[in-house]
Amino acid sequence: MKLAVVGAGAVGRSVVELAGEYGHEVVAVADSQSAIVEPEGVDAEAVLTRKAEIGVVGDDDPDDALAADYDVLVEATPTTLGDAEPGFTHLKAALERDRHVVLANKGPVAERFGDVRALEADSAGDVRFEATVGGAIPAISTVEDVEPGHVTAIRGVLNGTANFILTRMAAEGLDYDHVLAEAQDLGVAEADPSFDVEGTDAALKCVILSNVLSFGAADDLESAREFTLADAEVAGIRDIPGSALRLAAEDGRTVRLIGEATGETVRVAPRLIPENGTLAVNGTQNIVQIETTHAGRLNISGRGAGGPETASAVLGDVGRLE
Amino acid sequence: MSGPEFEGTDGVDPDLVSEGDDRGGSREGDGNADGPSPDGGHSPGPSTHTVRLELVDEPGQLLAALQPIANNGGNLLSIYHERGNKTPRGRIPVEVDFEATEERFDGIVEALREAGVNVMQAGTEEYAEELTIVVFGHLIDTDLSDTLRRIEGCASASVADVSLAAPQGTEDVSSARLRVEARAGETTDALAAVRSIAEEKGLRVVEPLTGVEA
CATH class of the missing domain: 3.30.70.260 (ACT domain)
Structure with a gap:
């Protein structure tokens, strides 16, 4: 497949780097300022070096990448809320040209799922978005395999930053601020960690899963309920005192930021769970737990973030489109 | 670095749960x-x-x-x-x-x-289900006894046990672990009651993930 990669953050760069290994060819790469279009395939190493050294991927205009002759648009620009732009416009442009879209950007499927499905219905192209939930974890394709109508609930730990902080607080008896500073030093938390610690990121993932359940189980697009972030009940982990984790531990429990999606409700909140239970994954690990009507409970844990991990989910989607 | 910590119920008014x-x-x-x-x-x-x-x-x-x-x-x-x-x-x-x-x-x-x-x-069935909840915030300033009494006042719940940790002293943020007993099938109501009392007092609740532990 010929790929156009839009967005040159950690995920976009890893897709450019690894595409060849999966048998695909990158014909265009764009970041917010620049682009490179090579119908015969870009030189991944040269593009990545240029990005690292001078901050641009090439001499072309970003719009040239969208207009390039590709089979799949990989949309890996940063997630935006509300109208999900510019990711949504990128997706629309590709679908209108009957090309496939693989999203690493959560915005379009978390905030405008109905619009995305409607555009897809009128296009010969498909939209896939495995990378938007749980990084390397095949959450969405597993739900598709089980069939959304046979999934009653999905829950899990879907934010590695929050999980790292809670794990360290419990293990070391440290306070939130102390562990947050440590996480920032390690690059596990952003300078502004709000998106992760306030539960927004986990909520977006649960909204996406709810959309998958709702649209997957509905008879047609019109009757499906659409979820957006506004439908989610969200509480984060900011300000949880060390004493709360200690009291939990005294009772054989621990606290994790748990997201729940049922196709009817979306909720993210710190919850008490058994200390040695399945959901109590450590550090930056994520876990997705899928409750099914006939297949029991499925648990998949793994790395929920990271360039190569998320790129592997993107390239898995590309493979499914072949 | 551990401050005052004690276990036991505080201010649980038994006559509120005696109608059974x-x-x-x-x-x-x-x-x-x-x-x-x-x-x-x-x-x-x-x-x-x-x-x-x-x-x-x-x-x-x-x-x-x-x-x-x-x-x-x-x-x-x-x-x-x-x-x-x-x-x-x-x-x-x-x-x-x-x-x-x-x-x-x-x-x-x-x-x-x-x-x-x-x-x-x-x-045997008055309070058939047990929930462990952690509450944190200005527990003492907002009158912990009153908080517990009001949870007890909710028909579906009874507070069986309380552990408090106030490592920064009584004026700062502290945490409490409550063992709440709820009538069979009424855990959702009990949790909702705890949540609404906490919200009113500006406290945060870490609820158990129920129905998952099996």
């Missing part, structure tokens, strides 16, 4: 009356019962209250002695858990009453 004698021990909807199982055949094994007693604050009273249970075939599991807490009549509430068969349970309650012990509440 008329419940008759049958679960709603299963059509089962009290007494032996209607399908007969075999006698059911022992099950766990909780009685709530009211004792006079004098030496020997607790032992005197436990004897009728042990002497009538009850296997004592736990005794929760709320010393420092008084019923409206100035007595001490005690909660006793024990195992006994249905027939023996009736005999035990009768024996307790014959021995002059006030049985405030007796039943």
